[in-house]
Amino acid sequence: MNEVLLRSLTPSVLGILVRRGADFAAAEDAVQDALVEAIRVWPAEPPRDPKGWLVTVAWRRFLDAARADTARRRREDRVEEEPPPGPAPSVDDTLQLYFLCAHPSLTPSSAVALTLRAVGGLTTRQIAQAYLVPEATMAQRISRAKRTVSGVRFDQPGDVATVLRVLYLVFNEGYSGDVDLAAEAIRLTRRLFAAIDHPEVAGLLALMLLHHARHATRTAPDGSLVPLAEQDRGRWDTGMITEGVSVLQTALARDRLGEYQAQAAIAALHADALTAAETDWVQIVEWYDELVRLTDSPVVRLNRAVAVGEADGPRAGLAALAAVPESVPRRTAAAAYLHERAGDLSTAAGLYVEAAHKAPSLAERTHLTRQAVRLNTRDRA
Amino acid sequence: MAKYLLLKHYRGAPSAVNDVPMDQWTQEEITAHIAYMNDFAGRLEKTGEYVDGQALSPEGTFVRYDGEGRPPVTDGPFAESKDLIAGWMVIDVDTYERAVELAGELSAAPGAGGKPIHEWLELRPFLTASHNVTECHHP
Incomplete structure (x- = not known):
């Protein structure tokens, strides 16, 4: 049985329960129970209609739970009066x-x-593992979240931007466990892309695909970082790149630019270069200019300064960097790199050491320390 | 979403405002202190921010490798060592500001006279596993 396929049915099953009158929190619990039951039962008895099976089991679980909870008897009576509808699973849900x-x-x-x-x-356990917190903590986080939104009307229109931020976070953060969160983020964004016509949803999907296409080449087998310029481009996933570029082009043609489309455009320009030297840095700087205009984020200004360093030379990059606040993470690493490119190796070596000290992850710290070592040992080589 | 360590020191932190050793508190004050600590951890579990909490014995031993085929060398405890960790709590929170807020609450645990200890806690961010960072061109 394909667990991903099973999980892909989750939102519509949940949507059907909520439409039938179940409150969101109870419906969500019931759907989780049904998923667990499906994993147990389906291998031996695959259902002819997987979604129908899930709806039936989840609905039964919901009624059982409501029955067990005497405080909910009144509501149970109400929902049991509802006709058992079989509405077409709507994209809207x-x-x-x-x-x-x-x-x-x-x-x-x-x-x-x-x-x-x-x-x-x-499952709660999978999510807890992905974020390295105890299962009990994650269970509380989820039930608290459900309580928080319990008063929100299900058919109330929402804000696409907040959804995109959440999916972006799923893609960018998280650790390990048995779930690949980046792949999960792509799956969820793809589904959203199918449900709503919005250029920024397309932009985020394209960004994720173009970025994830380089996933296998971004770290060495020992976990150390491989910078973009040194990645084995022959191992980039061309299928994912092609899809990302095509999704992006369709979105850009709508002429409603947003930050995810602009980020995806930059990723596409990297994907497009057969070698690092062929990268079109001038166009990349132009996209960063758009991003600065759209977000005015200091992180974007930092990345822009590095791109300027590639397009117009390290002195121009350092000049652009001067306008980036000291507090921006990885600024010192960028300064080290630009000084190295400018030929000021002893300053660069010192900055690499300082950047390593401030690095937010162990892999980055090791990488930056190695850069300092590389410069400090160059005469002995 | 970031993890922080709240470190509590036996020695090595600046002096607390209400700096009376526990052996000079009343029984009730000790009970109130323990209840506060338990409540705090319980509350963090409910908010989905609790990861871990442990207390350490003050008696420790230093251990080091002493070469092929030889048993490790042990030394200490060193009564004079500057830093002595008493315990920790690990939290998983959305922002640095939230981490500071929680450390402040923990530092308000009651001590002598039922008044907050105002103990200095050390707040240390975890180094993360390497995340996906989209489009970061640093070398």
Whole structure:
């Protein structure tokens, strides 16, 4: 049985329960129970209609739970009066679930956890493993999130931007466990892309595909970082790149630029270069100019300064860097690199050491330390 | 979403405002202190921010490798060592500001006279596993 296929049914099953009158939190629990039951039962008895099976089992679980909870008897009576409808699984339900799980009243970590469970169909244990917290903590985070959104009307229109931020977080953060969060983020974004016509949704999907295409080449077998310029481009996933570029081109043709489309355009220009030397840095700087205009983010200004260093030379890059606040993460690493390119190797070596000290991850710290070592030992080589 | 370590020191942190050793508190004050600590951890579990909490014995031993085929060398405990960790709590929070807020609450645990200890806690961010960072061109 394909677990991903099973999980892909989660949002519409949940949507059907909610439409029948189940409250969101109870419906979500019931759908989780049904998923667990499916994993147990399906290998021996594959159902002819998987979604129908899930709806039936989840609905029964919901009624059982409601019955067990005497405080809910009144509501149970009400929902049991409802005719058992079999409405066509509507794309709309899926979309509403995305909105609900990324509701602005939730903190980012709560929205991420709720989205992964209610839309993604992951278990609490899988989500806890992915974020390295105890299962009990994750269970509380999720039930708290469900309580927070319990008063939100299911058919209330939501904000696509908040959904995109949550999916972006899923893609960019998280650790290990048995779930590939980047792949999960792509799956959820692809589904959203099918449910709503919005150029920024396309932009985010393209960005994820273009970025994930380089996934296998970004780290060495020992876990150390491989910079973009040194990656084995022959191992980039061309299928993913082709899809990403095509999704992006369609979105850009709509002429409603947003930050995800602009980021994806930069990723596409990298993907397009057969060698690092062939990278079109001038165009990349232009896209960063657009990004600065759209977001005015200091992180974007930092990345822009590095791109300027490639397009117009390290002195121009350093000049652009001067306008980036000292507090921006990785600024010192960028300064080290630009000084090295400018030929000021002893300054660069010192900055690499300083950057290593400030690095937010162990892999980056090791990488930056090795850069310092490389410069410090160059005369002895 | 970031993890922080809240470190509590036996020695090595600046002095607390209400700096009376526990052996000079009343029984009730000790009970109130323990209840506060348990409540704090319980509350963090409910908010989905609790990861771990442990207390350490003050008696420790230094250990090091002493070469092929030889048993490790042990030394200490060193009564004079500057830093002595008493325990920790690990939290998983959305922002640095939230981590500071929680450390402040933990530092308000009651001590002598039922008044907050105002103990200095050390807040240390975890180094993360390497995340996907989209389009970062640093070398």
